[in-house]
Amino acid sequence: MADNGGAERAQGAGPWTDLDRAPLDGRAITRALVNGPRASWAEVTVVPRTGSTNADLVAVAATAADRTAVIADVQDAGRGRHSRSFTAPPRSQVTVSALVRLPGISPDAVGWMPLLTGITVVDTLRSVCEVDAVLKWPNDVLLTGDRAPGKVAGILVEVAGSTPALTVVAGVGINVTPTAEELPVPTATSLRAAGAAVLDRGTIVRAFLRAFGTAVDEWRDSGWDTAGLAQLYRARCDTLGRRVRVTMPGDEVLVGTAADVDGHGRIVIAPEDGCAPVAVSAGDVTHLRAVPDAGE
Structure with a gap:
């Protein structure tokens, strides 16, 4: 050109x-x-x-x-x-x-x-x-x-x-x-x-x-x-360590802590419900406020 x-x-x-x-x-x-x-x-x-x-x-x-x-x-x-x-x-x-x-x-x-x-x-x-x-x-x-x-x-x-x-x-x-x-x-x-x-x-x-x-x-x-x-x-990456909501294809929603980025570039979420970490390859991430500690 x-x-x-x-x-x-x-x-x-x-x-x-x-x-x-x-x-x-x-x-x-x-x-x-x-x-x-x-x-x-x-x-x-x-x-x-x-x-x-x-x-x-x-x-x-x-x-x-x-x-x-x-x-x-x-x-x-x-x-x-x-x-x-x-x-x-x-x-x-x-x-x-x-x-x-x-x-x-x-x-x-x-x-x-x-x-x-x-x-x-x-x-x-x-x-x-x-x-x-x-x-x-x-x-x-x-x-x-x-x-x-x-x-x-x-x-x-x-x-x-x-x-x-x-x-x-x-x-x-x-x-x-x-x-x-x-x-x-x-x-x-x-x-x-x-x-x-x-x-x-x-x-x-x-x-x-x-x-x-x-x-x-x-x-x-x-x-x-x-x-x-x-x-x-x-x-x-400011997402790591934050509480997040991820809206994935199909409108599935996952709320948890962004724990890491894996070897494929996926964000790894530790769900708030205590389930095993989930590696997400596509989705919209929203940074959320931290959950207050009990008694606050």
Whole structure:
């Protein structure tokens, strides 16, 4: 995919007046990630508008180069887990999808890609934006603390093919500048609302793609070892040790303590009814208040 920076500046994403929501500089991003001394990506395209960056990459996965990324100034039909839609004011989010090939990976390990992506988003927000970011299993990114806590980023990872190697597309949406009034639900937040040190979308997306590429390289070089990845995940997962409610497929509900993440990336719940721990591979997790001790 060719750099779209020139067309972006010529056509823009429509009129804009908010200096905090200027269009992305596609040429600067490409220079940093594809052509610069720290280049680690084969192709990076910045588009003024698209329906879904994930859908764009999945559509060309068979022929796209390894380490191809699409970044959108405006995304009209973003999707989260379970095909949930999400929207935001134009140019208020980082919306990026990255295609990577995973030669030699075990099919059992592929389920770790959403968790690895979450680790990378958390580390980027902590180091670049200086916010208290954590993970809620499996890969929701939350901000904690007294100032505007809530979900700040969502992740959707899709398997896009198996030739010439197993290929995945990892999509990330980060709320950067939405105000409290612009956020879609009360449980959402943004970097602006949390007082982040950096709100420049170009800086954030460059840092994320560099970190994501490095994380995939390190995982590959480890032989796709999941034990080390699990340790990294546990250190960033705010769900562990909490009382939770998990709504599983079929509307089955499980309430208990999140005890661990197992070798397959599943959350292990110790049920409140005293039954044996249950490993959950898919479900919606709600953090609950602790049960008061008897006599409180």
